[in-house]
Amino acid sequence: xxxxxxxxxxxxxxxxxxxxxxxxxxxxxxxxxxxxxxxxxxxxxxxxxxxxxxxxxxxxxxxxxxxxxxxxxxxxxxxxxxxxxxxxxxxxxxxxxxxxxxxxxxxxxxxxxxxxxxxxxxxxxxxxxxxxxxxxxxxxxxxxxxxxxxxxxxxxxxxxxxxxxxxxxxxxxxxxxxxxxxxxxxxxxxxxxxxxxxxxxxxxxxxxxxxxxxxxxxxxxxxxxxxxxxxxxxxxxxxxxxxxxxxxxxxxxxxxxxxxxxxxxxxxxxxxxxxxxxxxxxxxxxxxxxxxxxxxxxxxxxxxxxxxxxxxxxxxxxxxxxxxxxxxxxxxxxxxxxxxxxxxxxxxxxxxxxxxxxxxxxxxxxxxxxxxxxxxxxxxxxxxxxxxxxxxxxxxxxxxxxxxxxxxxxxxxxxxxxxxxxxxxxxxxxxxxxxxxxxxxxxx
Amino acid sequence: xxxxxxxxxxxxxxxxxxxxxxxxxxxxxxxxxxxxxxxxxxxxxxxxxxxxxxxxxxxxxxxxxxxxxxxxxxxxxxxxxxxxxxxxxxxxxxxxxxxxxxxxxxxxxxxxxxxxxxxxxxxxxxxxxxxxxxxxxxxxxxxxxxxxxxxxxxxxxxxxxxxxxx
Numbered sequence: 001x002x003x004x005x006x007x008x009x010x011x012x013x014x015x016x017x018x019x020x021x022x023x024x025x026x027x028x029x030x031x032x033x034x035x036x037x038x039x040x041x042x043x044x045x046x047x048x049x050x051x052x053x054x055x056x057x058x059x060x061x062x063x064x065x066x067x068x069x070x071x072x073x074x075x076x077x078x079x080x081x082x083x084x085x086x087x088x089x090x091x092x093x094x095x096x097x098x099x100x101x102x103x104x105x106x107x108x109x110x111x112x113x114x115x116x117x118x119x120x121x122x123x124x125x126x127x128x129x130x131x132x133x134x135x136x137x138x139x140x141x142x143x144x145x146x147x148x149x150x151x152x153x154x155x156x157x158x159x160x161x162x163x164x165x166x167x168x169x170x171x172x173x174x175x176x177x178x179x180x181x182x183x184x185x186x187x188x189x190x191x192x193x194x195x196x197x198x199x200x201x202x203x204x205x206x207x208x209x210x211x212x213x214x215x216x217x218x219x220x221x222x223x224x225x226x227x228x229x230x231x232x233x234x235x236x237x238x239x240x241x242x243x244x245x246x247x248x249x250x251x252x253x254x255x256x257x258x259x260x261x262x263x264x265x266x267x268x269x270x271x272x273x274x275x276x277x278x279x280x281x282x283x284x285x286x287x288x289x290x291x292x293x294x295x296x297x298x299x300x301x302x303x304x305x306x307x308x309x310x311x312x313x314x315x316x317x318x319x320x321x322x323x324x325x326x327x328x329x330x331x332x333x334x335x336x337x338x339x340x341x342x343x344x345x346x347x348x349x350x351x352x353x354x355x356x357x358x359x360x361x362x363x364x365x366x367x368x369x370x371x372x373x374x375x376x377x378x379x380x381x382x383x384x385x386x387x388x389x390x391x392x393x394x395x396x397x398x399x400x401x402x403x404x405x406x407x408x409x410x411x412x413x414x415x416x417x418x419x420x421x422x423x424x425x426x427x428x429x430x431x432x433x434x435x436x437x438x439x440x441x442x443x444x
Numbered sequence: 445x446x447x448x449x450x451x452x453x454x455x456x457x458x459x460x461x462x463x464x465x466x467x468x469x470x471x472x473x474x475x476x477x478x479x480x481x482x483x484x485x486x487x488x489x490x491x492x493x494x495x496x497x498x499x500x501x502x503x504x505x506x507x508x509x510x511x512x513x514x515x516x517x518x519x520x521x522x523x524x525x526x527x528x529x530x531x532x533x534x535x536x537x538x539x540x541x542x543x544x545x546x547x548x549x550x551x552x553x554x555x556x557x558x559x560x561x562x563x564x565x566x567x568x569x570x571x572x573x574x575x576x577x578x579x580x581x582x583x584x585x586x587x588x589x590x591x592x593x594x595x596x597x598x599x600x601x602x603x604x605x606x607x608x609x610x
Binding site (some may be wrong): 002025 | 450451452453456459460463464467468473476477481482483484485486488489496541560561
């Protein structure tokens with residue numbers, strides 16, 4: 001009856017939209033809590049009058065009045081509630097940075113007390129959430145990803161003042177992943193703009209900076225890889241894992257010309273990108289949805305393979321290598337998939353069935369590997385899991401549940417060292433451990 | 445016990461539903477997106493109770509928010525004397541539709557919104573509102589008659605298009 005009033009081109013429900021909705025929901029919950037607290041305060045005041053007790057001090061949530069009431073650009077220094085953080089990174093045990101969705105803006109918040117409190121550093125970042133970001137110290141940081149421009153480009157932005165201002169790096173057209181080791185920064189760059197329709201696979205190149213991203217030069221050789229040109233979020237199918245200044249792995253997940261489906265490809269350099277050597281990708285073809293790589297040292301590698309996601313569950317497999325990726329062995333699996341060729345992974349077990357590990361990971365930050373035996377995993381729409389036996393078995397982190405984490409959304413887990421870690425659930429809250437065992441919820 | 449549906453999994457469908465209803469009333473993408481986000485945020489807060497059947501609640505909340513938004517927009521226009529900047533051709537029809545919906549009784553409005561603004565079949569409307577299909581038919585018929593009356597008074601296209609069906 002009212003079809004003629006419809007929008008002929010309605011907007012898609014993107015991850016950014018979901019982030020904005022979750023942020024609003026967090027504000028609604030806080031407002032409710034404030035109202036309830038206000039009622040308690042009024043009651044306590046009334047009681048205080050009766051019995052002669054003075055109740056003083058405003059409710060803590062009043063601190064965030066500006067954040068909640070102002071719909072435009074916030075002033076630098078405005079307090080930000082930790083329940084509105086979308087993604088966090090830390091450089092050391094005290095200094096952290098966070099992306100925050102506020103109205104139509106994506107802003108950068110900073111903490112100098114280990115995540116207890118957050119304030120606005122830049123109220124309007126040049127890249128919208130879901131973006132990727134990384135800081136190598138308290139001043140130098142990198143921001144990329146997010147929705148591509150109208151012409152299909154994805155830029156890299158560089159800060160040298162702790163995120164208060166950003167300059168666009170002269171790289172492109174598609175900056176896919178970035179990793180910094182001190183002032184030494186690498187960027188994997190796709191050479192074709194992102195297109196809405198499928199196109200031919202596109203080569204990637206490596207750009208290198210030795211001055212905190214101020215100037216860039218091409219590496220000696222390009223990794224022998226390509227990426228899909230049709231993807232709409234640039235960071236989902238390519239990953240750069242730096243081990244040292246000279247050693248790194250690049251993992252791509254793309255359709256190969258003439259081959260059905262998509263496959264992963266892994267390549268490795270030990271000389272700063274002068275030469276590259278292919279490494280076998282251990283993920284069987286069954287896992288056709290994504291891959292993720294992490295490392296605890298120059299030889300110890302972890303690779304998670306993921307299948308199609310469905311109803312909150314996803315078949316997964318974890319492979320380990322102790323020789324820098326030359327040989328791999330299965331450490332654990334979930335959903336016991338039958339592989340092509342008749343072999344079965346089911347005997348491995350160990351990984352949680354629930355939750356998605358990829359390609360939903362933002363910035364590949366839901367797997368934190370701390371050593372050859374210890375790692376943390378935060379699959380989207382699931383809980384947080386820990387292994388202490390090299391990935392063979394994973395258990396829910398009970399301390400986080402006791403600290404109030406009701407995981408069900410998107411988030412990330414990061415560690416600054418072996419004992420200082422943070423779990424951020426987008427639009428819900430932030431949790432911290434300082435000993436690797438006990439967790440506490442931070443702020444409000 | 446079956447695992448509860450997770451909000452993030454059904455979010456795209458629910459968002460499209462809220463946006464469509466909002467846009468039909470508002471005719472402005474920015475406003476409709478804002479209303480849809482607000483409706484979904486309120487849904488998320490109540491998800492433990494709504495997760496089984498959230499659609500009816502979302503349609504009603506999105507419609508009410510959209511009508512309120514349109515009313516505020518009207519007040520702003522009147523107070524400033526400036527026309528609201530909308531790039532669309534059915535503005536007067538949408539305003540009259542919102543006004544006509546406001547004049548319906550609460551139950552009639554719920555039925556008309558679900559049946560004709562969200563395009564639900566009678567059986568689903570009955571299920572969502574916890575009443576019989578006959579009650580839905582009755583409220584829909586009376587609501588439509590009133591809607592047609594209000595819209596025809598304004599001489600807008602919606603009045604011609606308002607016909608009981610199904």
